[in-house]
Amino acid sequence: MGSYHPECPDRLDAINDRLISSGIEGHLVRHTAPPAEREQLERAHSADYIDALEAASPEEGLHYIDPDTALNPHSLDAARHGAGAVVLATDLVLRGDCSRAFCAVRPPGHHAERGRAMGFCIFNNVAVGALHAIEAYGLERVAIVDFDVHHGNGTEHIFTGDDRVLMVGTFQHPLYPYSGFDTKERNMVNVPLSAGSGSDAFRAAVTNKWLPALEAHAPELIIISAGFDAHREDPLASLRFTEADYAWVTRTLVEVANRHAKGRIVSSLEGGYNLSALGRSATEHVRELLAS
Numbered sequence: 424m425g426s427y428h429p430e431c432p433d434r435l436d437a438i439n440d441r442l443i444s445s446g447i448e449g450h451l452v453r454h455t456a457p458p459a460e461r462e463q464l465e466r467a468h469s470a471d472y473i474d475a476l477e478a479a480s481p482e483e484g485l486h487y488i489d490p491d492t493a494l495n496p497h498s499l500d501a502a503r504h505g506a507g508a509v510v511l512a513t514d515l516v517l518r519g520d521c522s523r524a525f526c527a528v529r530p531p532g533h534h535a536e537r538g539r540a541m542g543f544c545i546f547n548n549v550a551v552g553a554l555h556a557i558e559a560y561g562l563e564r565v566a567i568v569d570f571d572v573h574h575g576n577g578t579e580h581i582f583t584g585d586d587r588v589l590m591v592g593t594f595q596h597p598l599y600p601y602s603g604f605d606t607k608e609r610n611m612v613n614v615p616l617s618a619g620s621g622s623d624a625f626r627a628a629v630t631n632k633w634l635p636a637l638e639a640h641a642p643e644l645i646i647i648s649a650g651f652d653a654h655r656e657d658p659l660a661s662l663r664f665t666e667a668d669y670a671w672v673t674r675t676l677v678e679v680a681n682r683h684a685k686g687r688i689v690s691s692l693e694g695g696y697n698l699s700a701l702g703r704s705a706t707e708h709v710r711e712l713l714a715s
């Protein structure tokens with residue numbers, strides 16, 4: 424996205440370094456993400472949009488889609504592999520090869536709408552995964568959980584009014600993209616949090632708002648938009664979560680998955696821009712995903 428940009432390749436190095444130094448790496452099975460197929464992307468995005476991205480992809484330099492979101496000659500390929508990671512992870516858990524998977528992918532996805540890239544996001548990775556689970560495996564109920572500090576407007580745009588998918592989320596408000604705080608759709612459970620909110624507000628939102636909705640929906644698969652930019656050290660926002668909060672919410676979601684979804688969780692990286700905090704938080708998240 425340009426050398427100044429917080430959504431940078433170092434983010435994945437920070438996660439990988441911390442997985443290794445924590446000793447968790449040895450407990451993981453690694454897979455290389457294939458590119459998502461056109462048919463898989465078209466479940467979440469319009470054909471016109473994908474055509475326009477292909478036409479805009481530059482042979483050199485950067486093409487700016489919006490002031491925050493650029494394509495270099497490799498971006499579209501990376502975005503295809505990002506969405507493909509979530510498709511592969513969904514295949515692995517629904518075939519029973521494993522019960523949980525974490526996709527360390529860039530670019531993130533949750534701001535991408537059906538026909539619009541924005542906020543560093545090109546393809547909506549979790550939406551592509553959820554629709555793969557529904558259309559290729561016949562799942563009737565999927566839950567998408569989004570604890571990124573920014574509202575997952577793209578995911579909401581794609582699934583609003585679609586009762587097969589329950590979306591629960593917390594996000595700082597007001598903050599980019601300034602949406603979601605007044606959503607009334609019954610399959611959208613949005614909990615805006617004011618700047619400065621920390622563990623207590625987050626855990627109350629999860630306990631009082633998310634969990635009753637998740638229990639009622641009884642999802643057959645949980646997909647997580649795992650953004651770690653609500654961490655107190657993150658430079659892009661002003662919530663005050665800690666890695667202990669990410670461990671707690673992951674453990675809580677594993678319990679929901681064990682009750683309703685045969686333990687199945689697919690998690691995909693969204694934001695998180697302080698490299699040390701991102702590495703620590705993602706590692707605690709993965710540690711809890713590994714627990715039974």
Ligand SMILES: [Zn+2]
Nearest residue numbers: 571573652694
């Ligand atoms: Zn974010």
